[in-house]
Amino acid sequence: MLLRSVLIAAALSLFAAPVAAQVAAPAVNPPATIVIPEDEGGLSGTVTDESAWQDLGIAIPAFATNRDGPTPANSQGTSALGVELARVIFGDLRNNGLFRPVGPDSLPRPSYPQITAPAWSTWQGRAAEMLVHGYVRAGDDDRLTVGCYLYDVQLQQELVREGWVVAPTDWRRAAHKCADLVYSRLSGESPFFDSKIAYIAETGPKDNRVKRLAIMDSDGANHRFITNGQATALTPRYSPDYSKIAYVSYLNGYARIYVYDIGTGRQTLVTESPNPTFAPRWSPDGRRLLYSMAVGGNTDIYSVSAAGGGSPQRLTDAPGIDVGGSYSPDGSRIVFESDRSGNQQIYVMNVDGSNQRRISFFGGRAATPEWSPRGDQIAFTHIAGDLRIAVMSPNGGGLRHLTDSWQDEAPTWAPNGRIVQFFRTQRNSGETSIWQVDLTGRNERRLATPVGASDPAWGPVLP
Amino acid sequence: MNKIAIAVTLVGALTLSACKKEAPADLPPPPQDQTAPTPTPPPQTGPVPGTQEHFTQQMQGRDTIYFDTDKFDIDAEDQAALRQQAQYLQQFANVRATVEGHADERGTREYNLALGERRANAAKNYLVSLGVPANRITVVSYGKERPVALGSNEQAWARNRRAVTIVLN
Numbered sequence: 001m002l003l004r005s006v007l008i009a010a011a012l013s014l015f016a017a018p019v020a021a022q023v024a025a026p027a028v029n030p031p032a033t034i035v036i037p038e039d040e041g042g043l044s045g046t047v048t049d050e051s052a053w054q055d056l057g058i059a060i061p062a063f064a065t066n067r068d069g070p071t072p073a074n075s076q077g078t079s080a081l082g083v084e085l086a087r088v089i090f091g092d093l094r095n096n097g098l099f100r101p102v103g104p105d106s107l108p109r110p111s112y113p114q115i116t117a118p119a120w121s122t123w124q125g126r127a128a129e130m131l132v133h134g135y136v137r138a139g140d141d142d143r144l145t146v147g148c149y150l151y152d153v154q155l156q157q158e159l160v161r162e163g164w165v166v167a168p169t170d171w172r173r174a175a176h177k178c179a180d181l182v183y184s185r186l187s188g189e190s191p192f193f194d195s196k197i198a199y200i201a202e203t204g205p206k207d208n209r210v211k212r213l214a215i216m217d218s219d220g221a222n223h224r225f226i227t228n229g230q231a232t233a234l235t236p237r238y239s240p241d242y243s244k245i246a247y248v249s250y251l252n253g254y255a256r257i258y259v260y261d262i263g264t265g266r267q268t269l270v271t272e273s274p275n276p277t278f279a280p281r282w283s284p285d286g287r288r289l290l291y292s293m294a295v296g297g298n299t300d301i302y303s304v305s306a307a308g309g310g311s312p313q314r315l316t317d318a319p320g321i322d323v324g325g326s327y328s329p330d331g332s333r334i335v336f337e338s339d340r341s342g343n344q345q346i347y348v349m350n351v352d353g354s355n356q357r358r359i360s361f362f363g364g365r366a367a368t369p370e371w372s373p374r375g376d377q378i379a380f381t382h383i384a385g386d387l388r389i390a391v392m393s394p395n396g397g398g399l400r401h402l403t404d405s406w407q408d409e410a411p412t413w414a415p416n417g418r419i420v421q422f423f424r425t426q427r428n429s430g431e432t433s434i435w436q437v438d439l440t441g442r443n444e445r446r447l448a449t450p451v452g453a454s455d456p457a458w459g460p461v462l463p
Numbered sequence: 464m465n466k467i468a469i470a471v472t473l474v475g476a477l478t479l480s481a482c483k484k485e486a487p488a489d490l491p492p493p494p495q496d497q498t499a500p501t502p503t504p505p506p507q508t509g510p511v512p513g514t515q516e517h518f519t520q521q522m523q524g525r526d527t528i529y530f531d532t533d534k535f536d537i538d539a540e541d542q543a544a545l546r547q548q549a550q551y552l553q554q555f556a557n558v559r560a561t562v563e564g565h566a567d568e569r570g571t572r573e574y575n576l577a578l579g580e581r582r583a584n585a586a587k588n589y590l591v592s593l594g595v596p597a598n599r600i601t602v603v604s605y606g607k608e609r610p611v612a613l614g615s616n617e618q619a620w621a622r623n624r625r626a627v628t629i630v631l632n
Contacts, residue, residue, distance in 0.1 A: 206613045232608060235573060248576075254603050255576060276580060276604060279573040292573065294604070297535070297584030299577040321577040337574065343533060344574055367571040381571050406615075409571050427615040430568065455572065 055100060056186065058093060059128035059153075062086045062104040063146070064112040064135045071138040073168035078138050081171060083109075085136060085146065088175035091219055092193045093182065096419070097443035102128065115149060123153045130159075132182055142168050148178035150185055160185045172221055173462065180461070190416035193218055194462045197421070198236040198245050199434060201225060202452035206430040211454075213247055213260070218414075218458070220448045226260065235279060235410075238459035239286050239306070246270065246280035246289060257291050259306070271304055271312055279324045282306065283331055290315075290325040290334065301325050301336055303351075315353035326371045326378075327351070328394070335359075335369040335378055335394070346380060348394065359396030368410050373460070374417035377439075381409040381422075389422045389437065402441040410454075415461045421447070423454040513555040518630040521551060528586060530624040532567070535582045537589050545586060548628050549593035555630075560595075562586045563627045564604040567620035572606060579604030586626040 063082035074081035083104050090103030108122060115133045123131050131151040136144055147163040162181050164174045173194055180191030201214040210229040213236055216222060227233050227249070234255075236247035245260045257270040257277045270291055271277060279301075281290040289306045292299050299321040304312040316322035318340040325336040335348050338358075344367045346360040360366040364384025371378055371394070382390040382401065389403040389411050407425040414421070414436075421436040424446075432454040437444040447453070510516035519526055525544035528537070537545065552560060564583030566575035583602035591597045612619035 207610055209608070276576070278576050292577065294577055294580040297581040299580065321574060321581065323573050323577050367574055383570070425568070
């Protein structure tokens with residue numbers, strides 16, 4: 001039942017088209033002193049990381065509503081929903097190292113007319129350089145219209161605005177879209193909050209681990225288990241349009257790649273073969289799948305039509321283990337891992353398998369390469385004693401470590417190529433958790449998941 | 464090579480008993496039963512010949528071979544164990560076998576799947592070279608997904624880098 005409603009939500013969300021944000025604001029400017037006293041609080045109360053360069057203060061008070069009415073999105077009505085929307089935006093914008101946001105729980109709440117005519121003096125007195133305002137309205141069809149405004153408090157000027165109409169179940173997406181709008185306008189980077197993650201949920205002792213395919217939003221919300229854990233599931237990858245997930249399952253006793261259709265709940269084998277297949281990877285256009293297949297102990301990389309049909313194309317034939325692979329954003333090249341030199345190193349080839357050449361020459365082993373969606377970096381696991389997340393340029397230069405822990409592996413990129421997610425394994429217990437770090441390596445944090453978590457795979461920004 | 468392999472096996476045995484003392488509750492992994500071949504009652508009460516239980520009893524630990532880090536070569540001790548496995552498989556000609564390949568936790572997941580496959584195949588190929596028909600042996604890799612030794616140390620990793628033969632009938 002849960003599955004159904006989430007599926008419907010996912011389908012409806014595709015129709016969440018942006019609309020011009022407009023508020024039927026009264027012509028009269030209300031007094032600038034309207035403040036809800038119990039919501040008052042200091043600006044510094046929620047700031048934990050005081051890095052000097054994290055200095056852009058952003059106030060994100062509760063979103064206003066034209067009329068506090070019932071909505072399926074919140075049992076307490078649209079006014080309470082307005083607080084939740086601002087909390088989601090606050091959660092998105094903190095911890096990424098660029099901003100010092102303050103959320104609705106420590107700020108006065110603006111009135112509906114103030115959304116388009118901010119009470120400047122209120123915000124100037126709070127050392128907020130930027131101000132996010134927004135509103136939520138429930139339509140007769142229950143659909144929500146959410147408007148989002150970003151103001152420069154110093155200049156007393158609107159910087160950007162946008163609005164969205166969403167199904168009530170998709171209210172968080174509207175908040176993520178607003179956070180993306182603010183992030184993009186202030187950082188100059190592409191958005192990434194309105195996106196999803198597929199991963200493996202882990203429970204049970206180390207020698208009898210139960211591993212289930214699961215999905216969640218980029219902030220951990222809307223979590224859902226997809227498989228029941230009877231068969232071990234590994235290494236999922238969302239298709240670029242989020243309609244399918246390719247992953248490895250021991251469903252029939254052996255490792256095989258299945259493509260799970262989120263709409264129908266059915267899954268198919270990526271290729272019929274008596275040999276194990278693993279390490280599935282989508283092409284950027286979603287039309288092809290890379291997979292690795294072991295034949296007689298020798299593993300090579302193949303490419304096959306994701307729609308089914310057509311014969312697989314073998315891309316590598318070196319003796320040894322050629323495994324994984326990640327397409328360049330333009331789909332012309334593939335970065336992959338091979339131990340043909342004696343141990344795991346990283347190679348690049350053209351999409352047809354030609355021109356294979358090694359790019360990693362810095363000592364240790366190098367594994368699980370993932371090409372940044374921006375094309376300028378390759379994230380990978382550097383094995384030199386410990387396992388650490390690192391990045392390098394596509395020609396193998398500019399090695400930089402982003403993490404320093406006992407065992408961090410399997411990086412996956414945020415859709416905008418500014419943040420890398422990976423999983424961390426605890427020594428002895430083997431417990432796993434998903435973490436993310438920005439490209440400076442300075443802002444690292446753990447994602448909240450219901451149980452242990454590994455093999456994260458971040459999908460693109462939702463349309 | 465020989466000396467190293469023996470040392471590994473001994474250390475493994477020590478680790479196992481240590482583990483048992485500390486935490487007997489969460490030990491038993493499914494396929495391998497640890498029932499040591501008790502020397503007392505011989506023929507009639509024992510396991511049925513040709514079964515997995517009988518096989519593990521007869522092998523006395525030689526159902527498993529061990530590998531060095533990132534390696535998949537079959538050394539002299541492995542050869543001795545595989546010879547014994549091959550003799551058993553030839554004695555019970557209707558028995559089929561699966562070789563399970565494993566890796567330790569200190570590698571990346573997908574590479575370890577390939578590595579486990581490679582180790583299982585190395586064991587299978589040796590059994591075939593001794594005359595066991597290839598179509599009686601399947602292989603499966605579990606990569607680092609099914610450790611038997613639960614610590615994060617060299618001894619535990621040495622025990623987990625293994626190929627285990629299981630008989631089916």
